[in-house]
Each structure stands twice: as structure tokens, then as C-alpha cells.
Amino acid sequence: MAFTGKYELESQENYVEFLEAIGLLSAKTDHKVVTEVAQDGNNFTWMQTIPNWTWSNKFTVGQECELATMTGSKFRAPVTMEGGKISIQFPQYHFTAEISNGKLVMTCVTPGEKGVTFKRINKRI
Template identity: 30%
Template sequence: MSFTGKFELVSSDNFDEYLKACGVGMAKRALAATAKPTIEISEAGGLFTMKTSSTFKNTEIKFKLGEEFDEETADGRQAKSTMTADGNKLIHSQKIGDDSSVTVREFSGDSLKASFTAKGVTGTRVYKKV
């Protein structure tokens, strides 16, 4: 399964509640609600790069499947993260202090559905390949 490509956000559901469960403040949640990010995923020699771009913030992470890496989240929190693959899903586990969250990115045709879960709250974002 190829996880590479460029994807633009087309819909978002319950994302603010997910961010609230993560402890993200109101001002940053308001910015996130208006952002329409683009995600670009590339891979070379087993090293993946995921760039997320919006008018408010750009982030980039580099990872190898199954290997823990340090990550700074878009809202500035420091995480220990791991990416794994399961069929057409890329599973992103983050540990931030005593808290954890999981993002499952499911690739299907020309779409990417990302389900974000923390403290029992799930938000969903759907992206279209460009």
C-alpha cells in the first residue's frame, strides 16, 4: 500500500472536541477550525516525510515505520511518536507526558480519512488527493 501523495482537506467533524480533549487552548482551536491544511507524504529508502501546510502553521515530521521519533505537534507540544502500517492504514501513536493520542489515516482510492482519538473523543477529517 502506498501512503504517498498530496491531499487537501475537504471536511472535518468533531475536530474541535478532539483538540479540546488534547488540552489545546481556545485560541489555537479557533485557528485550527479555520485552517484548510494540505498534507504531503513522500518516501525514500524507507524514510517517510509528512508535511502539513496551512496559512497558519507548517509542520514536517520524518519517520521510519515502527521506530519511535520525537515530534513537536502543530500546537507546540512535545511528543514521543511511532508510525506503523496496517493494510491501507497508517497509524500514528503519540505520547505526550501521561497523555496519549492515536491518529489512524486510512487511504482509499483518491481519499484519505484521518480519525484522531484522545481521552475517548474522536474527530475525523477527510482529505482528497490532488
């Protein structure tokens, strides 16, 4: 499947500004995030890892799913895919992910007039 694989952070834009916008500046790390994605049709397991911390969500595209934020808070949201791009509305930002030129590109956008767009490009490892 297109998303299945293990990826390592290659570059990112507006990381500190994003963490500040969602109130998680204290969670800033210089570790390279490793993202593992397992896709079986519309079913996904999405896991991000740095030393001493792992964040994981399981979801099905086209359904409302129970998900967890980076801090472990649970919420429910529909997961959609359009044009090969996964889309999820988290409580504090809108998340999209796609494969572009063999890389996993994740974008998080905070709402409002002064919204922050955080972009992470991950290379397959």
C-alpha cells in the same frame, strides 16, 4: 507509493471537540489544511500547512521515532502500519492514517470514557 501526494481538507468531524479535548481550542482555524506526504518505502515526511503555520514530521514505519506535536513539543513513539494504516500514539491522542478510495483519511482519538474521535477526509490535489 500509496500515500505520496498533496491533499486538501474536504470534510471533518468533531474538530472543535477534539481541539477542546487536547487543550488547543485557541488554535482553531477556518483555513483548509493542506497535507503533503512523501513516502519512500517505509520512510515518510508528513507536512501540514495553513497560512503562517507548518507542522512536519519525518518517520520510519517499524521504528521508534522522534516526532513533534502540533505545538512543537518533541516525543518518541513507535510508528506502525497494519493493513495499510499508519498508527502513532501521540501524547494526547492516537493517530491513524490510511488511503481510502483515493482519499487520505486521518483519525485522532483521545483516550478515556469520554474520548473524542476526530476524523479528517482529504482529497488529492
